[in-house]
């Protein structure tokens with residue numbers, strides 16, 4: 001009896017003592033449950049474009065201030081070097097190959113709002129879990145994860161079907177075609193193909209018509225009318241030049257409704273900012289998740305007059321400085337509403353800057369600092385190493401720099417745990433909870449290996465050898481730079497992942513990033529005694545990783561990426577799709 005009583009008391013008191021002993025250094029755990037979460041993601045911003053990452057001529061005072069008040073990660077790695085797969089990994093905490101969101105061919109992103117590929121409905125985003133945990137969840141800005149599966153309004157891939165309560169922004173991505181006075185980028189590529197198809201269909205129609213008239217070929221009238229309709233449609237598409245890309249892809253939506261088709265680019269920036277601020281103000285009384293997914297700093301670099309010509313780096317610099325100002329505006333609202341200490345703020349870019357994006361001598365893409373390569377290159381550091389900053393006053397230390405390897409996929413378990421949710425148990429989650437590392441309760445990140453994919457092709461592997469501090473990186477495949485040695489694929493616009501555009505390395509190119517972050521001098525068995533040991537260890541890690549992969553439907557297959565008239569979001573009666581529902585809105589003076 002006494003024994004039972006003692007044990008009863010022990011069971012009551014022990015946890016209490018333990019919880020006192022284990023009290024985290026900064027704040028009690030009770031306060032840190034269910035903070036607000038504000039995720040700021042730039043588009044195509046290079047790690048070398050930000051002041052606190054070493055840029056002394058672009059002014060990013062607000063992002064720098066975040067780092068001053070929080071934790072700056074210097075080895076923050078995107079799971080893919082392009083928007084669609086990188087963001088799929090970010091949203092799901094899984095390598096994009098697991099959700100079928102990475103490329104098997106050269107179609108490496110979603111190309112049309114009217115395609116059928118996209119983030120599969122059975123993937124669980126962190127937004128979905130936070131929504132179940134009682135959060136108000138909002139996405140403002142870019143999505144680029146698809147819209148429909150089978151019919152115009154099924155919205156199977158839409159943000160509202162992936163855990164967001166509120167969406168305002170572009171279901172697609174900004175492209176130069178969106179701005180009428182810019183040289184179109186997508187249209188240039190499609191126009192040639194379209195012209196060829198137009199001629200082919202025209203030829204078939206003509207042959208069929210002649211055959212029918214002369215009685216040599218038996219063709220039904222219905223068939224002939226169909227063919228004629230098709231050739232007319234193709235001809236109009238070709239003739240309307242970049243117009244059609246703009247109407248089909250450059251649209252804005254609020255929740256399920258198309259609000260601007262095509263979007264009015266002059267007002268986009270202020271609308272995005274206004275929507276972000278009003279989302280915070282609407283939801284300040286309950287925990288909220290705001291994913292502000294900037295359209296900055298992707299071409300065509302939409303920049304308002306106030307910022308044009310202000311930076312030392314042309315239009316690109318102007319655009320980055322405007323984005324930084326927007327970051328400042330959002331932080332100011334968080335501060336003004338008294339939410340600063342209850343809000344975790346995160347800033348990152350979806351992948352590295354786009355080196356090939358130039359017009360004449362004008363650089364329109366980002367800068368990746370000392371890192372080699374850029375956007376679209378899966379292996380080289382410049383394509384995947386991005387800024388990563390966390391701020392949470394009172395919980396995370398201020399002015400702290402962490403060099404450990406971390407991934408954008410880590411946001412998933414980090415915010416799920418903070419919200420009090422549980423990770424899905426029926427699938428592999430590749431991200432790791434960052435809180436212990438950010439708070440300084442552990443020294444090392446949990447990532448021993450990171451796999452660097454280019455499409456579905458594994459290009460490189462990183463091994464963090466924790467006892468020695470070495471960051472080994474082995475490249476099995478690298479793109480062939482063109483012109484040779486140029487550091488990018490200037491004549492293609494993007495470096496490819498496979499085929500003739502790449503070199504296979506056996507033995508792989510090995511670097512130790514802790515000594516050679518620019519990946520300038522590959523090691524060899526002669527210069528590195530551990531060469532064979534490291535390569536063998538990585539080989540085993542790849543085998544183990546591959547065993548965890550299972551085949552899934554390919555979201556970026558040719559069938560899934562092509563434009564389908566019956567899937568095109570349309571705010572009229574297809575094909576007459578145009579509207580401007582923001583037109584009467586008086587813009588707030590932001």
Ligand SMILES: *[C@@H]1O[C@H](CO)[C@@H](O)[C@H](O)[C@H]1NC(C)=O
Pocket residue numbers: 048049054055056057058313316317365366367369
């Ligand atoms: C700062 O960014 C600009 C624009 O991308 C770039 O041209 C410049 O080289 C960068 N400066 C440094 C010191 O990295």
Ligand SMILES: *[C@@H]1O[C@H](CO)[C@@H](O)[C@H](O)[C@H]1NC(C)=O
Pocket residue numbers: 341393394395
């Ligand atoms: C917020 O946290 C900081 C840092 O711990 C502290 O100095 C400040 O007083 C806190 N502010 C409020 C309103 O609690």
Ligand SMILES: *[C@@H]1O[C@H](CO)[C@@H](O)[C@H](O)[C@H]1NC(C)=O
Pocket residue numbers: 120122123427551552553
């Ligand atoms: C989603 O569905 C596809 C197709 O049925 C399947 O292959 C995949 O494993 C599913 N994914 C998850 C996370 O359940």
